[in-house]
Amino acid sequence: MPWTEAKTRTECEDEFGRITRLDFSMPNGTTEDYVILGPHLAAYQAGRVARLLALFEMADQYGMTGFPVSRFEHGLQTATLAHRAGKDEEYVVCALLHDAAECIVFDNHAEIGAEILRPFISDANYWMMRHHSFFQIYHMGEHIGVDRNMREQWRGHEHFERTLEFCDRFDALGFSPMHQGMPLEFFRPMVERVVNKIGDTAIAAMMPDAVLTAAD
Ligand SMILES: [Fe+2]
Ligand SMILES: [Fe+2]
Numbered sequence: 042m043p044w045t046e047a048k049t050r051t052e053c054e055d056e057f058g059r060i061t062r063l064d065f066s067m068p069n070g071t072t073e074d075y076v077i078l079g080p081h082l083a084a085y086q087a088g089r090v091a092r093l094l095a096l097f098e099m100a101d102q103y104g105m106t107g108f109p110v111s112r113f114e115h116g117l118q119t120a121t122l123a124h125r126a127g128k129d130e131e132y133v134v135c136a137l138l139h140d141a142a143e144c145i146v147f148d149n150h151a152e153i154g155a156e157i158l159r160p161f162i163s164d165a166n167y168w169m170m171r172h173h174s175f176f177q178i179y180h181m182g183e184h185i186g187v188d189r190n191m192r193e194q195w196r197g198h199e200h201f202e203r204t205l206e207f208c209d210r211f212d213a214l215g216f217s218p219m220h221q222g223m224p225l226e227f228f229r230p231m232v233e234r235v236v237n238k239i240g241d242t243a244i245a246a247m248m249p250d251a252v253l254t255a256a257d
């Protein structure tokens with residue numbers, strides 16, 4: 042679903058109504074209140090892909106400038122390289138969105154991007170996304186006065202080689218004005234399958250592991 046087709050708040054409230062009790066608060070909420078909220082949650086959750094890709098598209102306008110291509114094109118190129126190398130769909134989606142959070146903040150964009158996708162991806166892909174910016178320093182550290190080998194602190198970690206490969210074979214090469222990544226429409230169905238596999242009302246994904254364990 043393109044982001045322009047995502048339901049607005051007004052459209053949702055026209056369709057499903059909303060809680061109108063003037064004294065509503067969380068402590069005095071009733072089952073009837075939460076029955077009203079049910080379809081709103083489903084509609085909101087159905088818009089996850091649209092919002093994720095809207096964030097990614099924002100990278101074209103608000104991502105860091107100065108490189109030959111925008112962060113949006115960089116994501117497309119990185120995902121294209123990973124796809125052509127035979128990486129699986131979840132990996133390709135991570136490659137596509139690994140810098141999406143950079144349209145908000147540079148400093149911890151890797152951590153934010155990893156957390157956004159965390160409910161939908163494996164621990165290996167989460168770790169790879171979360172640490173990619175430290176591994177990527179290898180390619181520029183000597184030019185900016187930073188230890189290019191900082192990634193060595195993680196050598197021996199179970200996801201070290203995966204993250205190194207991501208940076209060296211895909212992320213670091215996805216900046217070429219000579220090459221074009223495949224279009225976003227090629228990747229959209231992949232994002233939909235990866236994100237929607239946990240369902241539209243997956244409240245469980247919000248719960249800390251400890252809570253889920255305790256409830257088992
Ligand atoms: Fe990055
Ligand atoms: Fe990147």
